[in-house]
Amino acid sequence: MPGMTLAIGSSASLLDQARAGDLEAFEQLVRDHERAVLGTALRLTGRLEDAQDAAQEAFLRLYRNLKKIQSETEVRSWLCRVTINVCHDMRRRKRPTADLADYDPASSAPDPEMSFLDMQRGELVAKGLQTLPEKERQAVVLRDVQGLSTREVAEILGSSEVTVRSQICVARMKLKKFTDKYLRKKS
Numbered sequence: 105m106p107g108m109t110l111a112i113g114s115s116a117s118l119l120d121q122a123r124a125g126d127l128e129a130f131e132q133l134v135r136d137h138e139r140a141v142l143g144t145a146l147r148l149t150g151r152l153e154d155a156q157d158a159a160q161e162a163f164l165r166l167y168r169n170l171k172k173i174q175s176e177t178e179v180r181s182w183l184c185r186v187t188i189n190v191c192h193d194m195r196r197r198k199r200p201t202a203d204l205a206d207y208d209p210a211s212s213a214p215d216p217e218m219s220f221l222d223m224q225r226g227e228l229v230a231k232g233l234q235t236l237p238e239k240e241r242q243a244v245v246l247r248d249v250q251g252l253s254t255r256e257v258a259e260i261l262g263s264s265e266v267t268v269r270s271q272i273c274v275a276r277m278k279l280k281k282f283t284d285k286y287l288r289k290k291s
Contacts, residue, residue: 117175117176118130118132118133118136118176119133119170119173119175119176119179122167122170123170123171130167130170133166133179134163134166137179137180137183138159138163140180140183140184140250141159141162141163141183141184141187142155142156142159143249143250144184144187144188144191144245144246144249144250145158145159145162145187145190145191146230147230147233147241147245147249148187148188148191148233148238148241148242148245149191149194149195150230150233150234154191154194157194158187158190158191158194159187161190162183162186162187162190163183165186165190166179166182166183166186169182181252181256181259181260184246184250184252184256184260185260188242188246188260188261192238195238228283228286229279229283231282231286232278232279232282232283232286233245233279235278235282236275236278236279239261239271240271240272240274240275240278241275242261243257243261243263243268243271243272243275244271244272244275244276244279246260246261247268247272248272248276254268254269254272257272
């Protein structure tokens with residue numbers, strides 16, 4: 105029946121429920137993935153406002169394309185791909201400077217008692233990520249920050265696993281060099 109909502113937790117999947125027009129099910133899909141999407145967008149854009157805009161656009165696209173996604177297991181990789189594309193489009197439209205003054209790692213951390221050292225480390229990594237070329241940043245964020253497998257990253261980025269491993273290796277070396285240089289300046 106039109107307007108009828110399915111109970112979350114019934115035998116139908118959240119994706120099926122959302123496709124049927126159940127807004128609660130769609131909101132649950134968003135809640136299930138919002139941290140990963142926002143985290144990816146923040147690391148790719150370097151600005152909280154841009155990351156929030158990118159996440160909002162990614163979820164809007166998810167809503168518009170629910171029928172194209174085959175299963176709930178595909179939602180994560182689909183959202184990663186879309187988030188990367190949205191961030192790429194944003195960077196192309198306006199070349200932002202690495203404005204990390206708005207970035208507060210403590211606000212996105214699950215533990216409110218995050219130590220000062222962890223906060224500094226998060227800021228340093230965020231700054232270092234902004235120095236990387238886009239493809240390397242995407243690969244390292246998806247692999248090291250989001251915890252996806254090399255195969256998943258390759259699929260999302262439309263690359264081979266060998267290319268992804270190479271991009272991640274180079275990105276890690278550049279990040280290490282950046283942090284070493286930064287820490288030498290501080291001492």
